[in-house]
Amino acid sequence: MKFLVPYLPRLSPRSFHYLQSCKPLSSISTNRFKWNSTTNVVITNPTLVIMESCSTMSQLRQIQAHMTRTGLITHTFPMSRLLAFCALADTGDIRYANVLFDHIEKPNIYMWNTMIRGYCKAKIPTMAFFFFLQMVRQQVDMDCRSLVFALKACEQFARVFVGESVHCMIRKLGFDSELLLRNGLIHFYAHCGCLKLARKLFDESSFKDVVTWTSMIDGYTAQDYSDEAINLFNLMLLSDIEPNEVTLIAVLSACSQKGDISMGKTIHEFIRKKDKNYSLNLQNALLDMYVKCGSLVTARELFDNMEVRDVFSWTSLVNGHAKSGDLEYAKKLFDQIPERNVVSWNALIAGYSQNKRPEEALKLFHEMIGEGIIPVEHTLVSVLSACSQLSCLNLGQWIYQYYINEKRLHFSVTLANSLIDMYAKCGSIDAAEQVFSAMSTRDLVSWNSMIAAYAANGPAKQAVNLFDHMTCMGLKPDNITFVSLLTACSHGGLVSKGREYFDTMERNYGIKPQREHYACMIDLLGRAGLLEEAYKLITNMPMETCEAAWGALLNACRMHGNIKLAKFSACNLLSLDPEDSGIYVLLANICANGRKWGDVKMVRSLMREKGVKKLPGRSFIEIDGEIKEFLAADESHPESQQIYNVLNEIFFLSKLEDSDPQPINELTLLG
Template identity: 60%
Template sequence: MLQALIPPILFSVSSFLKPHIALKSFSSISSRKPKWNSTSNLLLTDPTLLVMESCNSMSELRQIQAHMTRTGVMFHLFPVSRVLSFCALSDSGDINHARTIFSQIAEPNIYIWNTMIRGYCRAKIPKLGFLLFGRMVQEEVEMDNRTFVFALKACEHFLGVVEGEEIHCRTCKAGFISDLLVQNGLMHFYVKHGSLISARHLFDSISVRDVVSWTTMIDGYAQKSIPNEALKLFDLMLSSGVEPNDVTMITVLSACSQMGVLSLGRSIHDFMEKKNVNCSLNLLNSLVDMYVKCGCLATARKIFDKMEFRDAFSWTSMINGYAKNGELAFARHLFDEMPERNVVSWNAMIAGYSQNNQPREALELFHDMEEAHVVPIEATLVCVLSACAQLGCLDLGRWIHHYYIKQKRIQLSVILANAFIDMYAKCGSIDDAVNLFDQMIEKDLVSWNSMIVGYAVHGCAEQAVSLFEQMKSVGLGPDDITFVGVLSACSHGGLVIQGQEYFKNMRRVFNVEPKVEHYACMIDLLGRVGLLEEASDLIKRMPMEPDEAVWGALLNGCRMHGNVELGKLVADKLLHLDPKDSGIYALLANTCATRRRWEDVRMVRSMMRTRGIKKTPGCSSIEVEGESHEFLVADLSHQRIEEIYKVLDEIFLLSKMEGYVPKMSKLMDLHEESDCMI
């Protein structure tokens, strides 16, 4: 066993080490810059320990340890503590080797105990760190304030707060509860676990607070998205005469970002310049992020351009800002200029394309990301699945499900499962959506909404309504999106009474205020079954101005039931809202055509010519072997168009032989006879 022959506090060890130790084999090590957590305030004169401070790997450490053991130095407490520190705290260390050394020390001092607790936390084995603290309690080892701080660090990795509360009690018994370092450590622990009440109680009990105390509490409010309280506390900090540091300002800027108030963010920036706060890279990144989130991309770009050093966060903040503002060309230019991209950078650009209705570009970038061997994360797949849903790329969506989820490369979270359900439903595979929904152990409101809306889109009204009732039975309250799905399902299924009942209960039972989308669903429901007067009355009672969707639903009802006069009035409302929409003219013309009002059809067509309106051509897309092909009406641009039309002619001929007659064929014949088709 190693013997503690030297006092624990030692600043010069030359008095007991031989001054002329041969260290030729270590000469190449001593000139390197230390990369591990060395104690910089030690005055070391012994060449062995000087070499120890420059150690960079476990192989070098073992050579040094062997030499120290051979010369007897390893049997002294201070030298062995330096070896243990490297093993426990260095990025190149080995916590198991540290544990072996620790087990051979007869009487470790408090520094060695603390180092082992820290080492277990760094090695992501916090449970062993906490158990070591428990052993100190059992063996009645005399602790210092750092012991409690390091033990609390271990507890931050646990799910609950029980262990941390035990340490809190121990600090009271040991007389450290008034120690500022311990108080700050306890506050940080409670903030980390979201226990702001406990953290604030501690904060208020501190008689003399330092910048760490204030910053920790401000950060707690910012992390829990309570920016008002964070900024109030910052004002109180300034009035108390405590000067903020760069970390404080990062937390304050985070609060400003959440509020999104540009004037407030500018005032904080002005304060920083007035106080000449040291602007670290992280602080400059926070400034850029704040201006981006407050919608001031110009100022964010100015700061970004002036930055002497930029990291991936700097670039990604600007890319994200441009992408969310719809300026995808600027975002892509920055993305292509990035010296080194990480997965978050790729995510920002893919999300930008996906959220700005450019799904094809999003999928192309995803393929580039895979070719660059960047492993996607959950957020990546959520954006890619959204792009698949927009394009109808079912094959790619299924491949992602098989490769990343079924082969367990990425854990299927609730968020990701919801994205898959939405993708399957929008790509036409409702059965796959149902299977995944049924397999989910944990479901949130988005899960239920996605499935209800999926059923509604596929015309499965009864299933959508049944799922809604099931959702209520498990105690989950619906929101406005739920009711869009339910009312849409009732509309497609002709469930008038149920739809009206759900609409009435939105505010009365579920405290959900109907929005214009819900009114549009109800107008569509009433219009489809021919209750056009009731639909018109409902529009008059709307608490908000009806939009294109509301009037469009009523016009579609007029078309279905041939109400030309009402259709003209509704079309006039729509044309005031959007005079360039060719679909309005087409709907009105079709409404007139159902009653053989050919003169009115000619009038609509003449109106279109006069106003320079051209009918938007119909568009279809089909996915073949993972590639999406898009076709417009009378489109001849596809390289295999002759083969495609040949197959279509054969399909049409076979369908006629089977007796199939298109529903609109008679109407089309009438249009052709009158030469009034639009």
């Protein structure tokens, strides 16, 4: 073995004695820097004993210098330990490992395998596979582990065909009956989403160990096939193989996906009966299952009994309470987390955003940035949703510029969809179009978001054209597509087109019209003045009529002054939601416009009897990055007098511009 180390420092006897005095490292350091330490070899050489406790590259270089000076580095085993630390330790350096490997005349199979593993660990699969190909070209006698590590590298590639080539080599070498490799292949195909191939290998295996079962169960869970994962777990319990902790975590994750609390409790009881050691990972999996199945009381009991908790434990509970709408308790838990990470922040920000409290969501986002936490995709999706709710265009534009344009974050399809939605709801349809056009890959949500953007902002024909383009490309619309499409037809007055789409939904696309589709059609017909047809459609709905349908009809009555039908619609709406002040207000305005003052008085009396109060209108405006809220007749703002003076001036100027001003009848307003 030749080895040149002109750049390595000479390790003085004093330095070497210092390293010896540091041995063994503390238990904390040993756990933190554990790196494939040997368990089946008794090491007696003092230098190699120190080597096993090495924790930094600086220490490693000093040890290497001493091994070079003493000639120990020319031996295979010491060299393999140096290589293993550089390639596999958390504090190692895979590039340095490559330099070491290049100076080895005849690397053994362990060294080759170490390099493949090291590059897999470093998430550089091309280099890992390069070393595997070099083994093939140099006709190195590889073992099963070489092929397993090659498959691990293939899991990191975007396409499955590279792994299939390794599978072919396994067959040629006659290793396909080896359990280790069968398990590796099942794991590879399951990881890549080729579940049929994985299951075929699983079923063909004459002998299955716990890894075989777990790989297949975990594969189903990872691809959201929770039923198959749970069924396979039940079959496993009938076999002679007992599940291990990884199996239980995988099947608990399947229960979380499915919301199967019954099966989750069964697994929990199984763990109790087997008297299995509750590791933190297993406790967190149980906690996550109870949270996602909506059993927050049990989750809290489990959390309180945990002797050790990590950030995942806390975040899981925060997420559960935030999603259930108990944001005050979620915030209380969040404030108690000893060390928060980006996932913790995401859980609370998403909770506020999803529960229609966008101001708090944006405030948290600013606090998160202030604490130096770098947001991820999920963070920005929730923040963009909050921007949409507040029409906070400036912050949305800053997010796009800072994180997307400056490439601080990967521009994923999900993030692009959120941006389209945000721009559309802020009225910036051109910006939404630009994002949509710039997308290299689009999913159905992308098309739906853009169609909805056109529907909400006016250009109905563009929504129709985009739908036609989408279907020509072979994409199958869903029920959300048709809600946006029918809304576009309604806003654009495209009655015949709307009828056509509604009539062909089920026949051409297999989508049975739901309540929301009927509501869109009633709105379409009502806006066009076809009130009788709208009323006929609402009374012939094959399901119970919803608030949206009656609301659409009531609004149409307002537009076309049909007081009789308005009363009937309002009566049905109030039977569904008697506390909605907007229904009373709208009906009173319709009656006032028709000069039915007795009806107006009756509606006002009914509101008083029911104890219903008109909620004041409110609006938001963004000033210097801060959201300001204004209520109708609000005088709480310190500059309210100046604000009202400006509004009066604007109102006066608008009246001068109006050639035929219409007097505002205060009887048309309630409150």
